[in-house]
Amino acid sequence: MQFKCNQTLPERAIHIALKGPGGTCQRGDGSACFIANNVATTPGDMTERGCTYAGCRGVVGGPVKDAIQLTHGPIGCAFFSWGYRPHLADSDFHMKYTFVSDMNETNIVFGGEKKLLQSIIEANAEFPDAKAVFVYNTCSTALIGDDGRDVAKQAEAIIGKPVVFFECEGFRGVSQSLGHHVGNETIFRQLVGSVEPEGDFSRSINIVGDYNIKNDIRTFEYLFEALGLRIIARFTGNVSVDDLKIMHKAALNIVHCQRSATYIADMMKEKYGTPYINVTLWGIKNMAQALRDTAAFFGLEARAEEVIAREVVRIQPHIDAYRQRLQGKRVFIYQGGPRAWHWIELLRELGMETETAATTFGHTDDYEKIFKQITEGALVIDNPNVPEIEEILTRRRPDLFISGNKERYLAYKLGVPFVNGHTYDTGPYAGFVGMVNFARDIDKALHAPVWTMLHQYARPAPAAHHTAHGFEEVES
Amino acid sequence: MTSCLTLQERAVAINPTRSCAPIGAMLANYGIHGAITINHGSQGCATYPRHQMARHFREPVEVATTSLTEKTTVYGGKQNLLAALKNIWERFHPTMIMVCSTCLSETIGDDIPAIIDEFLDKRPEVTIPILSVKTPSYIGNHTTGFDNFLKEIALNLPDRRKKKGETNGKINIIPGWVNPGDIRELKHVLREMGLHGLWITDYSETLDGGYYTPRPHFPRGGTTVEELRSSSKSLATIALQRHVGGEAARIYERRYNVPAHVLTMPIGLKNTDAFVNTLIEITDHTMPESLEVERARLLDALVDTHMYTTGSRVALFGDPDLLEGLIGLIAEMGMTPAYILTAADNRPWGERMVELTEELGVESEIILKGDLHELHKRIRQKPVDLLIGHSKGKFIAEAEKIPLVRVGFPVEDRFGYHRRSIVGYNGAIALVDEITNTIFERRATTIVSNTLIETGVEGPTAVPITLRNGAARHP
Numbered sequence A: 001m002q003f004k005c006n007q008t009l010p011e012r013a014i015h016i017a018l019k020g021p022g023g024t025c026q027r028g029d030g031s032a033c034f035i036a037n038n039v040a041t042t043p044g045d046m047t048e049r050g051c052t053y054a055g056c057r058g059v060v061g062g063p064v065k066d067a068i069q070l071t072h073g074p075i076g077c078a079f080f081s082w083g084y085r086p087h088l089a090d091s092d093f094h095m096k097y098t099f100v101s102d103m104n105e106t107n108i109v110f111g112g113e114k115k116l117l118q119s120i121i122e123a124n125a126e127f128p129d130a131k132a133v134f135v136y137n138t139c140s141t142a143l144i145g146d147d148g149r150d151v152a153k154q155a156e157a158i159i160g161k162p163v164v165f166f167e168c169e170g171f172r173g174v175s176q177s178l179g180h181h182v183g184n185e186t187i188f189r190q191l192v193g194s195v196e197p198e199g200d201f202s203r204s205i206n207i208v209g210d211y212n213i214k215n216d217i218r219t220f221e222y223l224f225e226a227l228g229l230r231i232i233a234r235f236t237g238n239v240s241v242d243d244l245k246i247m248h249k250a251a252l253n254i255v256h257c258q259r260s261a262t263y264i265a266d267m268m269k270e271k272y273g274t275p276y277i278n279v280t281l282w283g284i285k286n287m288a289q290a291l292r293d294t295a296a297f298f299g300l301e302a303r304a305e306e307v308i309a310r311e312v313v314r315i316q317p318h319i320d321a322y323r324q325r326l327q328g329k330r331v332f333i334y335q336g337g338p339r340a341w342h343w344i345e346l347l348r349e350l351g352m353e354t355e356t357a358a359t360t361f362g363h364t365d366d367y368e369k370i371f372k373q374i375t376e377g378a379l380v381i382d383n384p385n386v387p388e389i390e391e392i393l394t395r396r397r398p399d400l401f402i403s404g405n406k407e408r409y410l411a412y413k414l415g416v417p418f419v420n421g422h423t424y425d426t427g428p429y430a431g432f433v434g435m436v437n438f439a440r441d442i443d444k445a446l447h448a449p450v451w452t453m454l455h456q457y458a459r460p461a462p463a464a465h466h467t468a469h470g471f472e473e474v475e476s
Numbered sequence B: 001m002t003s004c005l006t007l008q009e010r011a012v013a014i015n016p017t018r019s020c021a022p023i024g025a026m027l028a029n030y031g032i033h034g035a036i037t038i039n040h041g042s043q044g045c046a047t048y049p050r051h052q053m054a055r056h057f058r059e060p061v062e063v064a065t066t067s068l069t070e071k072t073t074v075y076g077g078k079q080n081l082l083a084a085l086k087n088i089w090e091r092f093h094p095t096m097i098m099v100c101s102t103c104l105s106e107t108i109g110d111d112i113p114a115i116i117d118e119f120l121d122k123r124p125e126v127t128i129p130i131l132s133v134k135t136p137s138y139i140g141n142h143t144t145g146f147d148n149f150l151k152e153i154a155l156n157l158p159d160r161r162k163k164k165g166e167t168n169g170k171i172n173i174i175p176g177w178v179n180p181g182d183i184r185e186l187k188h189v190l191r192e193m194g195l196h197g198l199w200i201t202d203y204s205e206t207l208d209g210g211y212y213t214p215r216p217h218f219p220r221g222g223t224t225v226e227e228l229r230s231s232s233k234s235l236a237t238i239a240l241q242r243h244v245g246g247e248a249a250r251i252y253e254r255r256y257n258v259p260a261h262v263l264t265m266p267i268g269l270k271n272t273d274a275f276v277n278t279l280i281e282i283t284d285h286t287m288p289e290s291l292e293v294e295r296a297r298l299l300d301a302l303v304d305t306h307m308y309t310t311g312s313r314v315a316l317f318g319d320p321d322l323l324e325g326l327i328g329l330i331a332e333m334g335m336t337p338a339y340i341l342t343a344a345d346n347r348p349w350g351e352r353m354v355e356l357t358e359e360l361g362v363e364s365e366i367i368l369k370g371d372l373h374e375l376h377k378r379i380r381q382k383p384v385d386l387l388i389g390h391s392k393g394k395f396i397a398e399a400e401k402i403p404l405v406r407v408g409f410p411v412e413d414r415f416g417y418h419r420r421s422i423v424g425y426n427g428a429i430a431l432v433d434e435i436t437n438t439i440f441e442r443r444a445t446t447i448v449s450n451t452l453i454e455t456g457v458e459g460p461t462a463v464p465i466t467l468r469n470g471a472a473r474h475p
Helices: A012-013 A052-061 A075-080 A105-108 A115-126 A139-143 A146-159 A177-190 A217-226 A241-244 A261-271 A284-298 A301-326 A339-349 A364-373 A386-396 A405-414 A430-446 A448-458 B021-029 B045-056 B071-075 B076-091 B101-106 B112-122 B140-157 B181-194 B225-233 B246-256 B268-284 B287-309 B320-333 B349-359 B372-381 B392-399 B424-443
Strands: A016-019 A025-028 A069-073 A132-135 A163-166 A205-210 A229-235 A252-255 A276-278 A332-335 A353-359 A379-383 A399-403 A419-420 B004-007 B035-039 B096-100 B130-133 B172-175 B197-199 B234-240 B260-261 B313-317 B336-341 B365-368 B386-389 B402-408 B443-450 B451-454
Touching: A016 B112, A052 A132, A052 A177, A052 A353, A052 B045, A052 B071, A069 A115, A069 A241, A075 A177, A075 A386, A075 B021, A075 B045, A105 B349, A115 A132, A115 A146, A115 A177, A132 A146, A139 B101, A146 A163, A163 A177, A205 A217, A217 A229, A217 A284, A217 A301, A217 A430, A217 B372, A229 A241, A241 B372, A252 A261, A252 A284, A284 A339, A284 A430, A284 B320, A301 A430, A332 A339, A332 A386, A339 A353, A339 A364, A339 A419, A339 A430, A353 A364, A353 A386, A364 A379, A379 A386, A379 B112, A386 A405, A399 A405, A399 A430, A405 A419, A419 A430, B004 B021, B004 B268, B021 B035, B021 B045, B021 B140, B035 B045, B035 B076, B035 B130, B071 B076, B071 B101, B076 B096, B096 B140, B096 B392, B101 B181, B112 B130, B140 B246, B172 B225, B172 B246, B172 B268, B181 B268, B181 B287, B181 B424, B197 B225, B197 B320, B225 B246, B225 B287, B234 B268, B246 B260, B268 B287, B268 B320, B287 B424, B313 B320, B313 B372, B320 B336, B320 B424, B336 B372, B349 B365, B372 B392, B386 B392, B386 B424, B392 B402, B402 B424
Parallel strands: A069 A132, A132 A163, A205 A229, A205 A252, A252 A276, A332 A353, A332 A399, A353 A379, A399 A419, B004 B365, B035 B096, B096 B130, B172 B197, B172 B234, B234 B260, B313 B336, B313 B386, B336 B365, B386 B402
Antiparallel strands: A016 A025, A016 A379, B443 B451
């Protein structure tokens, strides 16, 4: 597939591919090589990617509910990462507060270490109940060579609680993906295993790579608990610092987001021998499989079947009703990473087919999973930029676009129904019951009368000559 | 009445009211038809502001980034910026490109103007203006980026070949950091007066656009580059925010001999009068009947609502220019701006606010370098009836059960505030209504024959109860 918008940008061709006959990859440059991914963005291509800081502060570290979330840098990084991602918890300190060492020009010239130390001490004094201070490094403080690790150590000695320093400067890596890795490594190194609790952990698990977006955990935690399992920690939705400290005790790690959190599962496997399984907690088939795989590990197969049967009976009538209304619709999924392949099966259960799948920061393993599941003729695109998304929406005309808030208004301006997959419209979407929410939102998006209105009544833009100065030329 | 000025002393900022410079430049650039922004820095420096603007304006917001990486911190970001300029030019053919810097590109010391010159030397067919604006996050705040952008416009775009006495008959208006609805209201005022405005800049439609099929290549609206070129030939420049555009207005005066009028943001009766009087003074046009009617309607609204608003204690936070304008209306409504908090470290402004509040006969604490945590602590110590500021005030509002009247940027948890106006006579009327209704919702449960029946004292209030003999008793 040749993109008109890429006529002057030939380097984008290797990031675009169609699934050919027999599962082959037909790449945009004419070769059969696999789609290029996880490489630097073409400058000025209007990418949707964010930075390493965003991946670390926004995704992995931010959901920890009782840590002071302190940005070491200038104000903007802290302001923009404050409270917009609905990684909820049973308390809301982490959503309500953002802390920043507020670097100004003088600090940039003379160094910000003193101000960082003072900031940590003051933040802790204002909120003495917080269990740790998470410090996120930014571009400017990294460039001037502030030794944040050392400051964190000093601060830890003074305030007597963990000060976790994340080296997540925005310029590192090619996307927010590296920020996830930094977040995993740092939490693992500094917190996991720092407390050795007594007790029986033989039937316990961690849920790794779920961030409790709009309370997703309410849709699946009770299912694992119904198997008789105890959840020690979530990484990192609705998690406390104390949970993270003892997460190494779990008998099994259940890895949901396999892009942002496999790292910690691997590290735990290596250091503590904790096995892990990969699961998808969205959709009927996948959720059931997740419960079966988990149950098989603990020898609880019979109970899993009971739980699955009970839940499926509850939701199946709803799903069937929605499937009738959604049958045959073609979907463009564009998500950060794994959701682009997590949801292909879920959409099929609702009678829909993924006709384009794209990710912002997916790696080869993500794209392999996408290729395996999509049908022949479907388009796959890595790190798509605004004109490419616009071209897909106008030329391929999917019935539905599932993406994030930034892309929402582009879809709307082009008259394409849209569901927010990043932070959900009216979630949670996970588990069995969440799927009913997802189906309802898709149904609402597709069948709202507004689309008929647009198609029947919208007109071309009027000539623009008089708008710029706000004066309709009545006197001329 | 004595007001006081305090400087917050904490090193750590907790819940800041301000964001950083690039978003200001990006916003201002949206007011130029067909202009595209390239943000020279990490990808997050473009993506975060885009996300923030999309949540406020509910529009697609598109900004390019040079996607700097680790390697560029060693070798410099020149190749990335050259590539970005090439790609943006070839793919979009914009009418203008604005390159704004970041902490990263400033700290590694990239010479952006020199890189732009190199690009233009290699590509003689590129005749559009390419502007460089300095916007590192560690200097000032989001308004600094907007202001720096306006200065660059004033320095670089206007036509210097101006014959003596040559004029385009227009008035340069620099609205500052306002909403699309505000710009439309200001346009209305000029239109009613029969005047032509040249808007520097105008995102009233680009960031509050309609649905058209097919979607136009560039969003409709915005001031054109050609108009900006002729802005040196305008009759005068009016800047409606001192810190966002005030300096640019002075550049117009110094360089192009266009007289500068730097006013307080026109919120409330007196501030709007000052704006309208300035227009009259510049042009000899008279106040039209229609504006007289609007003005009288504002006075009518103030008198209709005064029994509900007089004496209420209000906490205000936000950018200096917005606060300065708001205080005017708050005082006209008989309310006391108990706390006026800004993140800016701007002592002259603070001192002016002390004077202004004393002149207005209200007692305020003006807090500089402040953050919302500080405001929250103040409110816990001595409560207020109402909070006025942007969406981030909601955490205080929820915790203390105080209503929040949303003004400023960002308003991300409500719909359509970007379409509203708080400037001009109409904007003031709307804000008076909104504030009064908010007080109604808080105080009253039943309405009987147009009289609100209060259900006891809910929360703090400083409304003096006037006794029959004229004495006032404070609760």
